[in-house]
Amino acid sequence: MSNQQDYDCIVVGAGIQGSFTAYHLAKNNKRTLLLEQFLLSHSRGSSHGKTRIIRKAYQHDFYTHMMEECYLLWAKLEAEANATLLSGIWEKRGRKSILANSKRSQVPTETLGPEEFSQRLPQVSLLAGEGALIDTTAWVLYANWALRAVQGGVIKDGDQVTDIQPGSTVTVTTATEVYRAESLVITAGPWANTLMAYTGLQIPLQVVKINVCYWKEKVPGTYGISSRFPCFVQLGVEGSQYHFYGLPSNEYPGLMKICYYMGSETEPNERDQQTDRTDVHLLSQFVSHYIPGLEPEPAVVESCLYMVTPDHHFVLDCHTHHNNIIIGAGFSGHGFKFGPVVGKVLCELSLGQMPSYDLSPFKIQRFQSNSKSSL
Ligand SMILES: Cc1cc2nc3c(=O)[nH]c(=O)nc-3n(C[C@H](O)[C@H](O)[C@H](O)COP(=O)(O)OP(=O)(O)OC[C@H]3O[C@@H](n4cnc5c(N)ncnc54)[C@H](O)[C@@H]3O)c2cc1C
Structure with a gap:
């Protein structure tokens, strides 16, 4: 438990969103650790299975706008992996x-x-x-192929995060190790509130x-x-x-x-x-x-x-009290196709950069007013 390792960023959760976040961080030459509680691949979260629908037609233009780049990034991943991911x-x-x-x-x-x-x-x-x-x-x-294609770099699976200590350096404790990093991204799918509880944050999911x-x-x-x-x-x-x-x-x-x-x-x-x-x-x-x-x-x-989430829109935001903890959550059953761009903006937030997209529809703050919406 005393072994301390340093990373630029730790990402918790190796579903599609965490895996794409780690992918973008690695492309930015950041020392990145992707932690996953279960042995890969598993079927306990949201990203397993062979297929998902990908589309541009949406009621809200902010999704359609993100999908433009998603298609390009999916095609790039296809070329890198030399695999067919779309059909x-x-x-x-x-x-x-x-x-x-x-x-x-x-x-x-x-x-x-x-x-x-x-x-x-x-x-x-x-x-x-x-x-x-x-x-x-x-x-x-092709969801399972896509997940496999995007996962690379340093992944530690079968290692559950059991505590997070916020600070200018974030300390993450797992069942076997203690890790430290400049920033932390929480992409824990259905377990998001369990992870956020260690940091004093809860959102209506x-x-x-x-x-x-x-x-x-x-x-x-x-x-x-x-x-x-x-x-x-x-x-x-x-x-x-x-x-x-x-x-x-x-x-x-x-x-x-x-x-x-x-x-x-x-x-x-x-x-x-x-x-x-x-x-x-x-x-x-x-x-x-x-x-x-x-x-x-x-x-x-x-x-x-x-x-x-109550309005069925994602959460892509910094923690309300700790700027170097980033949350990607609440993908409300339609998030897989957005993986490439979700990973990109979570990477940008974790590096303290201006995100490439207007993230105002995805702020944590919106839950103070309980508005309902559809996809
Ligand atoms: C039946 C179904 C159909 C869908 N259809 C579509 C579709 O057609 N199109 C579309 O775009 N989207 C679709 N989606 C939605 C899409 O699959 C999800 O939005 C997406 O997979 C969410 O990914 P995620 O990475 O946020 O979560 P997950 O895949 O759940 O990943 C979170 C990971 O975090 C890990 N974790 C949690 N706690 C810890 C911990 N303490 N320590 C370490 N690791 C931890 C979990 O084990 C898990 O692997 C569908 C979803 C389902 C279930």
Whole structure:
């Protein structure tokens, strides 16, 4: 416990956000240590699994703006790793605010009325009056490959952080060592408040368990990536507060991944004791209505955790009392695609540099007024 090591920066949490932060710090020639409580790779947090949706179409232009650079940085990582991390196309049902922002931000989109939609995607049954907005920049992001590609440098896994002493040098205690660094970045996913408690900070983050459901095709190949079936986000389905989303059959042959955005509240270490299946029930109804070529009961159900803020926007900020402790948290179920730019701004904050983006939507201070928003 007495062995002290010095780093420019310590990053806690080797999910996608911490891994990209360490990647950018290393590119800046900073001595960086990435600490992870579990042995890599693991499936206890938010970043595991094979696929995520990547898109530019968003209701808020600050996300669309960040995605411009994200695509470039994902492509750079692909080239560095000599691997394919992105694939496919994506479509979603239109909502006026997303359409308006997409036009304003020049996201390449196309709108489809009901007739054109059913010609293009006869495998989906829309309800009367429904249509789609296509974001032609949207793809499938191969999450587990991406995570592996970005992880490098000094990583210590299987070593849980058990204490943080703030100061001009931050002291971080783990189960096996004591480390010191000029700055600390906390990207601990669902455990963010546990880590921040050591520094006297708490923010309103709700940890939810998502049942990740895979649905069997009645006719193999109908919804496969080879048949160019798109990713989708379905907004405003009657009787549900949040959206449904899906990706073409990919991780398990003949099974399509379709999930509900919101799950049930849990503690991060008690995920498997949360057995509520309200989301699975809503999904069964959704699948029967809209995607009749799938069996209406999931063939595989896996678990994943999100950490949701009251307004569903991220936290990217310095600690309210300690400028050299940086927080990246509350990615609210839509943060993976932003990893390259999240890592970049967390790196900039930890180096005391002016961040490349206006981070005012992501300040900790906003929780003093409890505003609600959507993605
Ligand atoms: C089912 C599901 C579907 C999703 N779909 C999409 C999508 O389509 N598109 C998209 O962009 N995003 C999506 N997301 C969201 C995205 O995956 C998350 O926003 C992102 O993975 C968050 O990464 P993170 O690094 O913040 O957290 P995590 O991946 O949870 O990483 C945090 C890490 O910190 C470690 N840690 C915690 N405490 C300690 C400690 N004391 N000491 C050391 N290490 C510690 C944890 O073990 C963990 O590895 C989805 C998420 C889920 C669950």
